Amino acid sequence: MTATTAVTDRPRERFDVAGRRVLLVCVAGGFTTLLDQSVLNTSIPALRESLHARPADLQWIVAGFSLAFGLALIPGGRLGDVKGRKWFFVTGLALFTLVSLVSATATAPGVLIAARLLQGAGAGLVNSQMIGTLQDVFDGQLRARALGMYAVTGGLAFALGPPVGGAVLAAAGPEWGWRLTFLLNVPFGLATLLLAVRHLPRPRPSARHADLDLVGLLLVGALTLVLMLPFVQPPGWTGGLAFAAGALLLLGGLAWWQRRYARSGGHPLIHPALTRSAPYALGTATAMAQFGSSLAASLVLTMFLQDGLGLSPMGAALVALPSAVAMGVASALAWRVVQRFGRRTVTAGMAGSALVMLIGGLVAHEAPAGALPWLLAALQLVGGASIGLMGATNQAYVLRHAPAEAAGVSGAILQMAQRIAAAVAVSALSGVYLRETAGGGGHRAAFLSASVVCAVVAGLAVLASVYAARAAAREEAGEAARDDAGEAFEQAAGPSRGRTAVR
Template structure:
């Protein structure tokens, strides 16, 4: 029978991974899970390692924030080295570094040793992840590439979800002293197995004749700027010191902008391509991603400390309070495409509004709620907050990369991920400093948590404004306000060249 023109077209057949593709995908997913699980497990262990190492607030800030800082700074140069020299052995080297330093972290007897180990772990994790996403883009095309990148995104969410209960279970099983050390050693068997599989299954490196243009000056300027933003919170100065740090940040920001333009005019590949800053939707969307990622990571850390130090919950109890956030985030991420098809970019703004309100409500509940009900109330808010982030996170990423200028499309995804990690480093330093010093000053855990939550809500509020302006800028660029964008985790990053890899030139 002749098919009516009104009938829907038959669906395209679903492509399948071949045996070699499945092996590559397994290695990349295992590498991502191993490196991304580390941060979420650590949050639950912070009170235990603080007591064991007699760590000061500054030590704790560097232990947590140093990982994100080194992770972010390693992404772009790692990706470019992989572009030119081949990815396989950089992947192996990064994971071997991450795994071996995990043993150093687990056996640390002084806080500064753990700080140094976390910086090295972050650098190894950044090197691994830049090669991993690049490998997926090198090996797969079309629908298979979208599915492979989607599985990498889901792996990150799974690692985030499993980290707190795993950390809590380990500490409950063996006690706080041995428990926090064992959480670092969890990386070792996964890392060793993945290193062996990567050496055997990843594609042979295909070096390029191109020069590895790393823009070390740009990288140093970004690192210096991040440190200037972090240090006032690690070691708070007098008011004149705050002014000096603010002036230093402005000078470094100006120097970075000047150097990037100069380096691009000289024919180099700058760390942050000037075309990215000239695209208002990309720049504003990146600001939204930074504020969302930074405030979420910092809020999770402060919550873990409050539940254990303020309410006296066990590590496993604290993990169970945080678990609804990760679960609802995963569900919401999977359903986000349905929401964005109807509401378009407004989904991002609505998600950020909901996230800011949840953070504010958390502070109010802790300040005024009955002690016995606080774990239940906070768990309910975690459920709502995770859903809000799940709906807007992947959606915002899709919109941001869609507006990456063509001449900077290859590096746009890596810059987005790098800025998020740097935002996490600064936010964790600031918010943990706010919480730890407020409790040390005798203000009480409740007041400290309420204050930290208000700061997180304010940061999320700034993201709401950036999202509104990003929507207006997108409309000026010709994007319909409710345009359907495939924002599921399985969608390939819009604006990324078919032959480009993250950090080289996601």
Template sequence: MSAALGTAAAREAAPKQRFDAAGRRVLLVCVAGGFTTLLDQSVLNTAIPALRESLHAQPAHLQWIVAGYSLAFGLALIPGGRLGDVKGRKWFFVSGLALFTLVSLVSATATDPAVLIAARLLQGAGAGLVNSQMIGTLQDVFDGQLRARALGMYAVTGGLAFALGPPVGGAVIAVAGPELGWRLTFLLNLPFGLATLVLAVRHLPRPKPAARHADLDILGLLLVAALTLALMLPFVQPPGWAGWLGFAAAALLLLGALAWWQRHYARTGGHPLIHPALTRSAPYALGTATAMAQFGSSLAASLVLTMFLQDGLGLSPMGAALVALPSAVAMGTASALAWRVVQRFGRRTITYGMAGAALAYLTSGLLAHGAPAPYLPWLLALLQLLGGASTGVMMSTNQAYVLRHAPAEAAGVSGAILQMSQRIAAAVTVSALSGIYLRHTTTGGTHRTAYLTTTLICATIAALAILTSLPTPTKRSTPTR
């Protein structure tokens, strides 16, 4: 015990580690890749009304345009993570980013909803391949304190991309007009993507395949892909009751088959897709559940806020962007100060952050239902400060906590499972809540009531995440490296 305390004290007393030049370059590439691929989805939220009018898109088209990206993103994550673990990460990163960037041109020039849907699916697949390499790369390159800082910066960059998307999209549409503006939101990917491609080719580490884990577990990959489809597809394209039951039954069967195959594959000397350490780790599972709730509720809340501000209150895209801007500012500031909060409150930082987000959603819905319309944008902007600060404080803390329990040899897959879980949550919440909002307003309900209903659901999801984020007594984990 005294030795352990001495080690902990020495660790606390050690000077703050700094990234060397090569490490800073790798971190820049990963942060740029994450920002480029994650900004794409959030910037589109503001452009949805303009896109809908321009392409004469139906609600089903809009659900596929928005949630189809998450579907393809989620499908690509675990295969991409496994391939990176086995074959090396650099060229999968480069090829995924090249696909994402080039298909952005197709999205920007689409004249039919079906073409845009197909392009969004390809963009999502490319983005999933990119992001599955980034967490593994950061875990490969950095250790200890530097790894936690690098993962935290990646998580915060993703959060800022989501928060900055609506203001950026609103500004572009305000300057260029609705018809050209929504197309330019896709073209924003080109300069970011091309610059990141050049940096990736020059600075990402050369592939170093793990020879001792040379098996890909093909059947495991196929089962995970089928399970992901069974979980996400009904929310992207809602079926009837018989369809819901069919998808639920298929998901249960696939989950059972995957669990059996992973145990069987390990017993026969193979290296299963899902590392046994992940399935036995309660902190990894609970942290992933918290991340799912945070990601899904925040993305859905951002989308319905944009719809309410433009369709319900009649704000211009720029006006809606200005209401959302405080969230980005607060998130950036809070994330920069998060380490101080963690020093004071430890893992409870995650719980407090989720509580703040739940309060922001709840209060936003109640105010939208009863506050006078002239004051409502200002009040909602103030609440965006609370929501952004709460997310900024807890996001990087939770991700670092989750991935701390992942073994080094499964770095790519563990990060991919975390992100895939978030994407499933995003597909479910975005599709379900946008559908609830649209159905309510097209069947005689008011925009205020529709927004109240959806924000109450977001607050409930965030409240459930408070329970999964509560610190639990666990044994000290063995360092993975």
């Protein structure tokens, strides 16, 4: 009997009371920390005016959160494995909540940049414990459902951020509104802290050593910075070539160090087995391109609607609202679609997202200003549905093909890769938009340029998804062939052994 048949033949498992409480804490923690960035996007124009922030400051304020978030995931998960997860969850959430107060009261861009980096580190520490806790507490079908709910919560937090931010800014005005978007984290954070202290399982420290691979972490961080900096401070052709050479050297150094560290008996930051699994590696590349392009496109759209079209924050939020609604509905229906169309759902969803980005840029460049908000809202509806269909679905496929020896870290590696991709994409795309408008180019032309780049990145995700599906099919065919060969051998050997016994 196959695993799929075994699951469908038995009644659907239900969460017990303790399990529901743990799931509530994890979902609340995920929503609190993941809502932050998408809410902030709506506040960027108001924040820029209030703090007199330069384009480079804005890029660090937005991208620094994702950078610190991604880099905190793996060491946070390793520390939780060894020391127990509960108090690392509480510590990370307390840091995130406290620094939200600092962000809300910042009077200079540098203070807000530092606060955003600390917020990202706290959010990464929280989310690494949530992934581990869900894997520790639940098994089988319940684990899959719990991880799926966590993924859907992240998608909804991303989609609901602009409408929530717009409502806050409309109610409080630009000067206080952007500060209140940070203060939103405080009541959510405090409530989740109380729930976590009461309901998360008691920590069970292990005698193992916390193997953090600090060299690997430093190399990943340096590589990300080298990819980001040319977009924050454009270096010219000579400097660009130097950054490209540096990125290649760091990438090669990271690959060498990971192999060396694994051979020495350590636990490398990126387990070598993950890079040898083509479905996992290509699925992760798909997730990186999707997540980075989506976050960057959302930020650029918000700036264009407010700066280019002169909409209020609430008006900009209403344009983005159809995306939130469509994403929520599509996420709820995704598994039914997957049952009928399989992995093609991921590729089709990503292709739909890429087309929406490209068409949105063209429409913004050509359509009359009066009709533009309505046209962009309609495109957001299609784009949200596309992402809702493929986001959690792709994650499930990626983790399904994680090698057994790296299953424990595969989810954290996937999330780290997405966050690092977001840091680079947000830096690059916001830089394209801000510098083209600052250099005298029109907002429409700047939005078109940024949208084309987003569409190209999303197009790369489509290609990665196609190849991931092919690699997965080859892998599954190979496993089926090995199973059939084993059964044939047993059938052939059985009668032979019987005849030998008779003789």
